[in-house]
Amino acid sequence: xxxxxxxxxxxxxxxxxxxxxxxxxxxxxxxxxxxxxxxxxxxxxxxxxxxxxxxxxxxxxxxxxxxxxxxxxxxxxxxxxxxxxxxxxxxxxxxxxxxxxxxxxxxxxxxxxxxxxxxxxxxxxxxxxxxxxxxxxxxxxxxxxxxxxxxxxxxxxxxxxxxxxxxxxxxxxxxxxxxxxxxxxxxxxxxxxxxxxxxxxxxxxxxxxxxxxxxxxxxxxxxxxxxxxxxxxxxxxxxxxxxxxxxxxxxxxxxxxxxxxxxxxxxxxxxxxxxxxxxxxxxxxxxxxxxxxxxxxxxxxxxxxxxxxxx
Amino acid sequence: xxxxxxxxxxxxxxxxxxxxxxxxxxxxxxxxxxxxxxxxxxxxxxxxxxxxxxxxxxxxxxxxxxxxxxxxxxxxxxxxxxxxxxxxxxxxxxxxxxxxxxxxxxxxxxxxxxxxxxxxxxxxxxxxxxxxxxxxxxxxxxxxxxxxxxxxxxxxxxxxxxxxxxxxxxxxxxxxxxxxxxxxxxxxxxxxxxxxxxxxxxxxxxxxxxxxxxxxxxxxxxxxxxxxxxxxxxxxxxxxxxxxxxxxxxxxxxxxxxxxxxxxxxxxxxxxxxxxxxxxxxxxxxxxxxxxxxxxxxxxxxxxxxxxxxxxxxxxxxxxxxxxxxxxxxxxxxxxxxxxxxxxxxxxxxxxxxxxxxxx
Numbered sequence: 001x002x003x004x005x006x007x008x009x010x011x012x013x014x015x016x017x018x019x020x021x022x023x024x025x026x027x028x029x030x031x032x033x034x035x036x037x038x039x040x041x042x043x044x045x046x047x048x049x050x051x052x053x054x055x056x057x058x059x060x061x062x063x064x065x066x067x068x069x070x071x072x073x074x075x076x077x078x079x080x081x082x083x084x085x086x087x088x089x090x091x092x093x094x095x096x097x098x099x100x101x102x103x104x105x106x107x108x109x110x111x112x113x114x115x116x117x118x119x120x121x122x123x124x125x126x127x128x129x130x131x132x133x134x135x136x137x138x139x140x141x142x143x144x145x146x147x148x149x150x151x152x153x154x155x156x157x158x159x160x161x162x163x164x165x166x167x168x169x170x171x172x173x174x175x176x177x178x179x180x181x182x183x184x185x186x187x188x189x190x191x192x193x194x195x196x197x198x199x200x201x202x203x204x205x206x207x208x209x210x211x212x213x214x215x216x217x218x219x220x221x222x223x224x225x226x227x228x229x230x231x232x233x234x235x236x237x238x239x240x241x242x243x244x245x246x247x248x249x250x251x252x253x254x255x256x257x258x259x260x261x262x263x264x265x266x267x268x269x270x271x272x273x274x275x276x277x278x279x280x281x282x283x284x285x286x287x288x289x290x291x292x293x294x295x296x297x298x299x300x301x302x303x304x305x306x307x308x309x310x311x
Numbered sequence: 312x313x314x315x316x317x318x319x320x321x322x323x324x325x326x327x328x329x330x331x332x333x334x335x336x337x338x339x340x341x342x343x344x345x346x347x348x349x350x351x352x353x354x355x356x357x358x359x360x361x362x363x364x365x366x367x368x369x370x371x372x373x374x375x376x377x378x379x380x381x382x383x384x385x386x387x388x389x390x391x392x393x394x395x396x397x398x399x400x401x402x403x404x405x406x407x408x409x410x411x412x413x414x415x416x417x418x419x420x421x422x423x424x425x426x427x428x429x430x431x432x433x434x435x436x437x438x439x440x441x442x443x444x445x446x447x448x449x450x451x452x453x454x455x456x457x458x459x460x461x462x463x464x465x466x467x468x469x470x471x472x473x474x475x476x477x478x479x480x481x482x483x484x485x486x487x488x489x490x491x492x493x494x495x496x497x498x499x500x501x502x503x504x505x506x507x508x509x510x511x512x513x514x515x516x517x518x519x520x521x522x523x524x525x526x527x528x529x530x531x532x533x534x535x536x537x538x539x540x541x542x543x544x545x546x547x548x549x550x551x552x553x554x555x556x557x558x559x560x561x562x563x564x565x566x567x568x569x570x571x572x573x574x575x576x577x578x579x580x581x582x583x584x585x586x587x588x589x590x591x592x593x594x595x596x597x598x599x600x601x602x603x604x605x606x607x608x609x610x611x612x613x614x615x616x617x618x619x620x621x622x623x624x625x626x627x628x629x630x631x632x633x634x635x636x637x638x639x640x641x642x643x644x645x646x647x648x649x650x651x652x653x654x655x656x657x658x659x660x661x662x663x664x665x666x667x668x669x670x671x
Contacts, residue, residue, distance in 0.1 A: 208395050208397035211362075214384045215363075215364075215385060215390065215411075217384075217415065218385065226399065226410070
C-alpha cells in the first residue's frame with residue numbers, strides 16, 4: 001500500500017457507504033413463481049404458433065382434403081405430396097414468379113426506392129420532406145383491402161384511372177402485365193419501411209466521414225461506396241432479410257390479380273391458397289407450405305451468415 | 312504551399328444567425344495559424360468555410376492566389392484533420408492514408424508506397440494493417456495526420472486536433488505537431504478553444520468572438536498586450552484581473568488603493584476618467600508586508616483562497632470587496648486570512664478604456 005504523505009482530515013464527516021446486494025434473481029420471485037408469470041404467454045404461443053406449425057408439417061404427410069372421404073379419414077401418404085409438388089410445373093412456375101416478385105418489388109423496388117428517397121431527403125427540412133414522407137408512409141399504413149381496391153380502380157381496363165390519365169383507351173394493364181402490376185404495386189406499398197429504416201441509418205453515418213471524403217474530392221457515388229454503404233451494411237442486410245421474407249409470403253397480390261390471368265401472377269402464397277382452399281387439397285397445400293418454410297429458412301440463414309461475416 | 316486570404320468573408324446561417332461577419336484575414340505561406348475563441352464564436356465555421364464545407368454568404372476565400380469561393384471542397388487543394396479524425400473504420404491504416412490518392416486515381420502500388428513513406432515518418436510503419444478501431448487515440452490522430460500529409464495539399468486545416476486526446480498525450484502531441492508543421496512548412500490553420508494550446512503552438516493567432524476577430528497577433532503579443540477586455544479575459548491560464556479604476560493624476564484609484572499608471576498608458580489618460588485596470592496574476596507581486604514599509608503602489612487586502620498550481624500558488628485577495636488574484640511561487644504562499652499586498656508590475660499592467668486597450 002502506498003504511504004499517505006498526509007493524514008486524512010478526520011474532522012470532516014464521512015458518509016456511511018451504503019451496502020448493495022446484487023442477485024441473479026433481480027425480482028426475487030423464485031423459479032416457480034417466475035414460471036407462472038411467463039406461462040400464459042407461452043401457452044398462447046404454443047396454441048397459436050407452435051401447434052399450427054407442427055400441424056402443417058403433419059398435414060403435408062397426409063392426403064387430407066377439404067371434402068370427401070379423405071376429409072373424414074385422411075391417410076398418411078409419406079412424401080408423396082412433396083414429390084408431386086416438385087414434379088408439378090405450376091409449382092415451379094409459382095416459385096419462379098415469386099423470385100421475380102421478391103427481386104423486383106422487394107430487393108430492387110423497395111430497397112432501391114426506399115434508400116433513394118432517404119438519401120435525397122437526408123438533409124432536407126420543411127414541407128417537401130414532410131409531404132414525401134407522409135405520402136410514402138400513407139401507402140404503408142392503409143389497409144390492404146382498401147389499397148388493393150384503389151389499385152384495381154387505377155389499372156382497370158374499363159374506365160381505369162391510369163388509362164384516363166394516359167389516354168390509352170381500354171388497355172387491360174392487369175391482364176397484359178400482371179407481374180409488373182403487382183411488382184409496382186408492392187413497391188409502392190412497402191417502400192415506407194425501407195425509407196424509414198435507411199433514414200435512421202443515414203443519421204448514424206458520421207458527417208465528418210462524408211466531409212473527409214468530399215475534401216479528398218470523392219464524387220457522390222464514391223461517397224456512397226466508401227463511406228455510406230460500409231457504415232450501413234448491417235442495416236441493409238437486416239432490411240433485405242425482413243422485406244425478402246415479408247414479400248415472399250405476401251398474399252396481397254391475390255386481391256389485385258387473383259393469381260391470373262392463367263396463373264401468370266400466381267406467386268407461391270397465392271398458389272398455396274388456390275390448391276389448398278380452392279381445390280381443397282389441404283395435404284398437398286400443407287406440403288407446399290412446408291417447402292415455402294424451408295425456402296424462407298434458407299434465405300434467412302443466408303442473410304444471417306452475411307450479417308455475421310460483416311466484420 | 313500557399314497563403315490563405317479571406318476578404319470580407321461573411322456567413323449567415325438560415326434563420327439569420329451571423330456566424331462570420333465580414334472577416335478580413337491574411338495567413339502567409341507556411342504559417343502555423345490558430346483560430347481561438349469560446350464555443351459558438353464562429354471559429355469552426357470559419358475553418359469549414361475555408362475548406363468549402365460551408366458556402367460563404369459573402370466575401371471571398373483565396374488560397375494561393377486562386378479565388379476558390381465557389382470551388383467544391385475537393386478542388387481546393389487543401390486537407391483537413393477532423394476533431395474525431397474521420398478515419399474510415401472498414402479500411403486499414405494503409406487504405407485510410409492512401410484514400411485521397413485513390414480518389415485522385417493514383418495507381419495502387421504508387422499510393423501504397425507513398426502511404427508507407429508518410430506513415431513511417433510518423434512512426435506508424437508497424438500498424439499499417441490495423442483498422443482504426445485497433446488503434447489508440449494518439450495513433451489514430453497520427454493516421455489522420457498521415458492522410459493529410461499524403462495528399463501533399465497546399466494547406467492543412469485542423470479542427471480541434473488535440474481535443475480527443477487525454478491531458479498527458481495532448482502535451483506530447485502539441486510538441487510533435489508543432490515540430491512537424493515546422494518541418495513540412497505547409498500553411499496550417501487550426502481551431503482550438505484551449506488558449507494554452509493556441510499560445511503554445513501558433514506562429515500567430517486570431518481571437519474570435521461572435522463572428523468577429525477581436526485580435527490578431529503572435530502569442531506573445533496576445534498574452535502580454537490583449538487588445539481588449541474580451542481577449543484579456545479569455546487568454547491566460549489564470550484570468551487577468553480586470554478592475555474598475557479612476558484616474559487620479561499619476562495614479563489610478565483601484566478598489567480604494569492607489570497604483571501607478573502603467574507605462575503603456577502613461578500620458579494618455581485624463582484626470583478623473585473611468586477606466587479598467589488590467590494586470591495578470593503572474594505580473595502581480597504578492598508580499599505579506601508592504602515593500603519598504605509603505606503600501607504605496609500595492610493593493611492591500613485579505614487572503615481568501617489559496618489554490619495550488621503545482622510550482623506556484625494562486626492567491627485570491629479580498630481588497631475592499633474587490634477580488635484580486637496574484638501568483639505566488641511555491642514556499643512563500645500565505646495562509647487563508649492573512650493580510651497581504653499585491654503590487655502590479657508597472658511595465659506589464661494595462662489600462663482599457665471602453666473595453667479597448669489604451670496604448671500608443
